[in-house]
Structure formats: structure tokens, C-alpha cells
Amino acid sequence: MKVLYTCILLIISLFSVSSFKIDIDSSNNCQDGTIQIAESIPLGLNLQTNLTTHDAWMQLITNAKKSIDMGIFYMTLTDGGQLNPVYGGQLGMDIFKALAEANSRGVQIRIVQNQPSKSMPDNDTQALAQMGVQVRSINWPNLVGAGILHTKVIVVDQSSAYLGSANLDWRSLAQVKELGVFLQNCPSMVYDTETAFEQYWEAAAMSQLPNNWGSSFTALFNQTNMASLLLNNQQYQMFLAVSPPQFVSDDRTGDIDALVAAMNAANSSICISVMDYTPASLYNRPNTFWPVMDNAIRAAAFNRNVKVRMLISHWNQTNSRIPQWLHSLDQVSNIDVRWFVVPDFSVNPQVPYTRVNHAKYMVTENQSYIGTSNWSEDYYTNTGGLSYNIFNTQFTSQLQSIFDRDWNSPYTFPITQW
Numbered sequence: 419m420k421v422l423y424t425c426i427l428l429i430i431s432l433f434s435v436s437s438f439k440i441d442i443d444s445s446n447n448c449q450d451g452t453i454q455i456a457e458s459i460p461l462g463l464n465l466q467t468n469l470t471t472h473d474a475w476m477q478l479i480t481n482a483k484k485s486i487d488m489g490i491f492y493m494t495l496t497d498g499g500q501l502n503p504v505y506g507g508q509l510g511m512d513i514f515k516a517l518a519e520a521n522s523r524g525v526q527i528r529i530v531q532n533q534p535s536k537s538m539p540d541n542d543t544q545a546l547a548q549m550g551v552q553v554r555s556i557n558w559p560n561l562v563g564a565g566i567l568h569t570k571v572i573v574v575d576q577s578s579a580y581l582g583s584a585n586l587d588w589r590s591l592a593q594v595k596e597l598g599v600f601l602q603n604c605p606s607m608v609y610d611t612e613t614a615f616e617q618y619w620e621a622a623a624m625s626q627l628p629n630n631w632g633s634s635f636t637a638l639f640n641q642t643n644m645a646s647l648l649l650n651n652q653q654y655q656m657f658l659a660v661s662p663p664q665f666v667s668d669d670r671t672g673d674i675d676a677l678v679a680a681m682n683a684a685n686s687s688i689c690i691s692v693m694d695y696t697p698a699s700l701y702n703r704p705n706t707f708w709p710v711m712d713n714a715i716r717a718a719a720f721n722r723n724v725k726v727r728m729l730i731s732h733w734n735q736t737n738s739r740i741p742q743w744l745h746s747l748d749q750v751s752n753i754d755v756r757w758f759v760v761p762d763f764s765v766n767p768q769v770p771y772t773r774v775n776h777a778k779y780m781v782t783e784n785q786s787y788i789g790t791s792n793w794s795e796d797y798y799t800n801t802g803g804l805s806y807n808i809f810n811t812q813f814t815s816q817l818q819s820i821f822d823r824d825w826n827s828p829y830t831f832p833i834t835q836w
């Protein structure tokens with residue numbers, strides 16, 4: 419017998435009272451569902467992808483019939499529009515126009531973003547708000563004490579979603595290397611993703627976070643009770659994990675717990691591709707040692723002879739405290755660490771804060787972890803982020819082949835280089 423989960427989410431703010439209902443049949447295994455890896459390959463890099471982030475987002479937005487819900491760090495899709503077209507600014511303009519068009523055809527768009535500032539202007543979301551899109555900003559430090567809303571998630575019609583490293587920024591489509599998951603026609607799995615969005619949306623209107631998020635935000639699936647799905651006509655198991663702990667609602671798995679469990683489960687291979695790795699905090703004062711991930715990596719390599727490969731980004735803004743930890747890890751038997759460097763664009767001037775591998779994922783012999791967070795304490799203890807944890811042989815081998823493509827590419831350097 420089917421179990422029908424009915425969830426009524428009441429959104430109550432000072433100015434509006436709205437309510438809606440999501441009927442989710444948690445036994446829905448998504449038989450028409452698909453899952454794909456979407457990547458942004460910076461212009462000029464000689465690497466191939468089957469699906470670009472731009473194309474995944476265009477499909478999501480142009481197919482939207484009822485709703486588009488976006489939980490984002492910030493949006494700067496249009497400010498590349500005036501540049502020489504060789505920079506790829508058009509890719510961001512496309513997405514912005516598609517959003518405006520969806521809004522005009524009656525799709526209800528809601529955007530929750532991190533509190534804008536001088537250095538993180540909200541021109542694009544202001545322009546969308548003028549068109550009638552609902553926009554909220556979260557003052558994250560007021561609610562959590564520190565950190566930012568750093569997540570990057572788009573949910574469409576409560577049945578399709580993008581979750582990954584790419585910001586809603588034209589640079590993330592043209593000049594920065596990104597990786598994410600594009601899930602289509604899978605309401606049961608997307609339900610948990612939508613609930614994470616609803617938490618941000620609600621939180622933006624709160625002066626204090628609840629001690630308990632209550633039953634409307636209870637997760638359907640978690641690490642011990644994974645979704646069993648039929649995606650791409652294959653059996654998948656999957657769950658969403660959430661950080662920081664203040665956003666881990668009932669029956670959810672915390673992001674760091676999912677990450678460490680995946681490392682602990684590996685018996686032969688762990689491959690990590692992450693922009694920044696440091697077993698410490700980076701943003702509080704003073705920074706403090708935080709060995710949670712580091713211990714799991716060293717234990718896997720030393721205790722179980724797991725072959726660990728780590729591909730970490732080197733760019734002009736690499737934090738000078740990072741290399742020491744990577745040098746240390748590389749000294750351990752079974753652990754190999756390399757830098758990944760995206761060369762300058764062929765045209766000068768360079769676009770500031772670009773030409774970097776911004777992807778954040780891990781693949782073991784048994785599972786894939788694709789997230790939105792850099793790997794330092796701050797991201798797991800106070801910043802808003804999400805990960806999809808995916809168990810399927812074909813998916814995992816495809817992610818492995820992407821890792822191997824990058825590891826064996828001309829863009830890697832020995833860790834001793836810097």
C-alpha cells in the first residue's frame with residue numbers, strides 16, 4: 419500500500435500569508451526520472467563535457483510550468499553582457515532572459531539569496547524583483563552567528579533540480595570550472611531538496627532560527643533510509659545532506675556526517691576534487707585546527723590501504739595557509755595530492771576571480787558525493803550548503819572518469835610546486 423506524505427507548508431511573514439501543499443508519494447521511484455552530471459569547462463580549456471551547466475539550467479528554466487525556487491549565494495548573470503563576447507558573458511544573459519521569460523509566462527519564481535553588500539551587489543535580483551519575482555535576502559550571521567548562505571540550488575515544479583558548485587554568475591558558466599547534478603522528473607528526491615529551499619525561504623523572514631524545524635521540514639530520506647529510485651532506467655540510492663547543523667531538520671543527515679561516512683566506507687579508492695581543502699577554520703579568529711575530514715582521509719590510507727587522490731585548486735587567490743596541509747597529506751603512503759590550475763584566458767585583461775576549478779565532489783569505489791561547500795571547518799559548521807550522496811555504479815564510474823580526465827590532464831601540477 420502506498421504511503422501518502424502530505425505536507426502543508428505555511429509561509430507566514432508580516433506582509434503576506436500564503437500556504438501551499440506538496441503531495442509526495444515517497445514510494446514514487448521516479449520511473450521517468452533522469453540524472454546527469456553538468457559541468458562548466460572554462461573557455462579555452464581542452465576538456466570535454468556531455469552537458470554544460472548552461473544547458474542544464476536552460477532546460478530547467480525553459481521547461482518550468484509552475485514554479486522556480488532558487489536558493490543561492492548571489493546572482494550576477496548579466497554583468498558580462500557588455501564585455502567583448504569572447505569572454506562568454508552571453509551565457510549568463512541567456513539564463514537571465516530565460517528567467518524573465520518564465521516569469522512573464524506566469525511561472526512563480528522565488529529567490530532566496532545571501533544578504534547583498536557592496537562587494538556582492540544584487541542588481542540582477544533587484545531587476546527580477548521589479549518584474550514581480552519574489553526575492554528574499556538572508557542575514558546569515560544574525561541567524562547562525564557566522565557564515566553565509568553559500569548554497570546553489572534550483573528547484574523547478576517540485577520535480578526537477580540542479581545542485582552543485584556553480585553560482586548564478588556568468589563567470590560560473592564561462593570562466594570557472596564547475597560540477598553539479600541535474601535531476602529531472604523525480605518528485606520524491608526533489609521533495610527533500612525543495613524542503614531545504616523552504617528552510618532558507620522561511621529563515622529569511624525570521625529574526626531567530628527555531629530550535630526544531632518541526633514536521634513540515636522533516637526529511638523523507640537520509641543516510642540510513644536512502645531513496646530508492648529508478649533514474650536513467652537504473653536503480654539508484656540517494657539522499658540529500660545539509661549544513662550547517664542549525665539547518666539539519668528532523669530525519670536529515672548533516673553534510674559533514676555524510677562526507678565522513680563516505681570516506682569511512684571506502685576500502686579501495688577515494689578521489690577528491692575540491693577548490694579549497696584545509697583541516698582548520700578559515701574565517702573565525704583565531705583559526706583553529708579541525709581534523710574531522712583529515713582524520714578520515716589518513717585513516718583510510720593508513721589503516722585500510724585506500725588509494726587517496728586529492729585534486730585541489732591553485733589560483734591567484736589561494737589562501738596561503740592551505741599548502742602546508744596538502745604537503746603533509748601528500749607525505750602519507752597511499753595519498754597523492756596535486757594542484758589543478760586553470761590557465762589564464764587567451765584574451766587580456768583577465769576577468770577578476772575566475773580561472774579556477776570551483777567543483778566540490780568526491781568519488782569512492784562505491785559512491786558519489788557532490789556538494790556546494792569548500793572543505794574547511796567554516797563551511798560545515800556555520801555556512802549554508804548541501805550535498806547529493808549518490809549510489810549507482812554507472813553514475814559513480816562516470817564521475818570517476820571525470821576525475822581521471824582532470825587528474826591526467828595537462829592542468830595538474832605536483833603539490834610541491836607551491
Ligand SMILES: *[C@@H]1O[C@H](CO)[C@@H](O)[C@H](O)[C@H]1NC(C)=O
Pocket residue numbers: 455466467468816819820
Ligand atoms: C559522456 O557520456 C558517456 C556515455 O554516457 C560516458 O561514458 C562518459 O563518461 C561521459 N563523459 C563525461 C565527461 O561526462
Ligand SMILES: *[C@@H]1O[C@H](CO)[C@@H](O)[C@H](O)[C@H]1NC(C)=O
Pocket residue numbers: 494497539541
Ligand atoms: C550594479 O548597479 C550599479 C548602479 O547602477 C552599478 O554601478 C554597478 O556597476 C552594477 N554592478 C553590477 C555587478 O552589475
Ligand SMILES: *[C@@H]1O[C@H](CO)[C@@H](O)[C@H](O)[C@H]1NC(C)=O
Pocket residue numbers: 637638639640641642643668669670671
Ligand atoms: C532517517 O530516516 C528514518 C525514517 O525516515 C528515521 O527513522 C531515522 O531516524 C532517520 N535517521 C536520522 C539519523 O535522522
Ligand SMILES: *[C@@H]1O[C@H](CO)[C@@H](O)[C@H](O)[C@H]1NC(C)=O
Pocket residue numbers: 683684685783784
Ligand atoms: C568495506 O569493507 C567492509 C568490511 O569488509 C564492508 O563492510 C564494507 O561494505 C566495504 N565497503 C565497500 C564500499 O565496499
Ligand SMILES: *[C@@H]1O[C@H](CO)[C@@H](O)[C@H](O)[C@H]1NC(C)=O
Pocket residue numbers: 734762763768769770771772773
Ligand atoms: C594571476 O596573476 C598573474 C601574475 O600577476 C597574472 O599574470 C595573471 O593574469 C593572473 N590571472 C588571473 C586569471 O587573474
Ligand SMILES: *[C@@H]1O[C@H](CO)[C@@H](O)[C@H](O)[C@H]1NC(C)=O
Pocket residue numbers: 784809
Ligand atoms: C555500497 O554502499 C551501499 C550502501 O551502504 C551498500 O548497500 C552496497 O553494498 C555497497 N556496494 C559495494 C560494491 O560495496
Ligand SMILES: *[C@@H]1O[C@H](CO)[C@@H](O)[C@H](O)[C@H]1NC(C)=O
Pocket residue numbers: 693694700737776792
Ligand atoms: C571557497 O569557495 C568560494 C566560492 O564558492 C570562494 O569564493 C572562496 O574563496 C573559497 N575559498 C575559501 C577559503 O573560502
